Amino acid sequence: MNTFLQFQQGLKELPLATSWMLNDIAEMKGRQQLFTQQSPQKLKVLREHAMIESAVSSNRIEGVRIEDKRIGTVVFGRNNLKDRNEEEIRGYRQALDMIHARSAQMTLDEKVVLELHRLSRGEIWDAGKLKEKDGDIIETYPDGRQRVRFKTVSAAATPEYLARLLALYRELTRNKVVPPLLALAAFNLDFLCIHPFRDGNGRVSRLLLLLELYHHGFEAGRYISVEKAIEDTKEQYYETLELSSQGWHEGKHDPWHYINYLLFVIKTVYKEFESRVEGMSSPKGAKTEMILSAIEAMPGPFSLRELETQCHSVSRDMIRMVLKQGKADGSLSCEGRGPGSLWRKKR
Numbered sequence: 001m002n003t004f005l006q007f008q009q010g011l012k013e014l015p016l017a018t019s020w021m022l023n024d025i026a027e028m029k030g031r032q033q034l035f036t037q038q039s040p041q042k043l044k045v046l047r048e049h050a051m052i053e054s055a056v057s058s059n060r061i062e063g064v065r066i067e068d069k070r071i072g073t074v075v076f077g078r079n080n081l082k083d084r085n086e087e088e089i090r091g092y093r094q095a096l097d098m099i100h101a102r103s104a105q106m107t108l109d110e111k112v113v114l115e116l117h118r119l120s121r122g123e124i125w126d127a128g129k130l131k132e133k134d135g136d137i138i139e140t141y142p143d144g145r146q147r148v149r150f151k152t153v154s155a156a157a158t159p160e161y162l163a164r165l166l167a168l169y170r171e172l173t174r175n176k177v178v179p180p181l182l183a184l185a186a187f188n189l190d191f192l193c194i195h196p197f198r199d200g201n202g203r204v205s206r207l208l209l210l211l212e213l214y215h216h217g218f219e220a221g222r223y224i225s226v227e228k229a230i231e232d233t234k235e236q237y238y239e240t241l242e243l244s245s246q247g248w249h250e251g252k253h254d255p256w257h258y259i260n261y262l263l264f265v266i267k268t269v270y271k272e273f274e275s276r277v278e279g280m281s282s283p284k285g286a287k288t289e290m291i292l293s294a295i296e297a298m299p300g301p302f303s304l305r306e307l308e309t310q311c312h313s314v315s316r317d318m319i320r321m322v323l324k325q326g327k328a329d330g331s332l333s334c335e336g337r338g339p340g341s342l343w344r345k346k347r
Contacts, residue, residue, distance in 0.1 A: 053297070059203065070309070092119075131158060136152055220272075
């Protein structure tokens with residue numbers, strides 16, 4: 001809300017880095033239709049992989065993890081879930097399903113915000129409910145020391161702050177007071193500073209970011225995970241968020257650290273999208289890309305079976321072919337024999 005109050009009178013000038021990134025993203029958006037007219041089957045593979053990465057990465061940023069071999073089952077399967085972590089990852093995937101299928105019919109209002117929180121938090125008692133108690137953002141150091149990184153809006157004031165934020169966002173985007181990408185980045189920053197939920201604020205903020213990208217015609221997030229791009233730059237995410245939240249309550253904060261970070265993420269997603277689509281020069285190109293991305297995401301040694309769980313739409317023979325090629329070119333090594341043998345990435 002307080003970022004929008006700064007922007008309400010319009011922007012007289014933009015930081016040079018911001019202008020450059022806005023221009024670059026606008027050019028990529030202009031090429032978007034060309035890339036989205038590729039083979040539907042190839043794009044389907046990218047969408048499926050992005051869905052896995054988004055559900056896993058957005059939760060992993062918040063410390064919610066599951067076994068690698070369970071990822072495919074949790075994200076796409078219907079089996080019973082083992083614990084709260086699996087429940088939250090499955091819930092996030094369901095929230096993504098809703099955005100992907102119904103974004104055009106979804107208005108950014110309190111009802112949508114609460115519904116996305118309800119889905120992404122699973123069956124926990126306060127899913128879909130604003131926080132009832134005050135709660136600051138606490139940072140814990142490795143030695144156990146803690147500090148208050150940011151004092152959030154009180155529980156009592158949260159409904160009013162959230163309502164004003166949503167109203168200001170609609171007003172500024174409707175009247176085109178600021179460019180759409182700046183508006184959605186400012187919304188994201190103010191949402192995180194309000195911190196309307198007891199838990200799950202970061203995950204909901206990323207779902208809302210994706211929803212508003214779609215509303216403004218930025219489609220690359222359907223094929224490349226925005227959440228994975230944020231996870232890959234997590235230190236920068238937290239650093240810029242802290243810098244831009246200093247002085248937020250007084251309206252004296254500098255929002256450009258965080259805004260420029262989100263623009264960088266969006267640009268990164270578009271570059272990756274164009275790169276992957278251009279690399280699909282053969283019928284097997286898309287599936288190869290999916291396998292290679294899954295290998296890159298593996299945190300350590302992995303088996304063929306574990307790789308299959310993340311590439312459920314790819315045949316075992318295809319996966320074996322990519323592994324064999326990796327062994328031949330020296331990027332992978334293998335210990336043992338059969339489906340249970342361990343593969344390692346060589347750095």
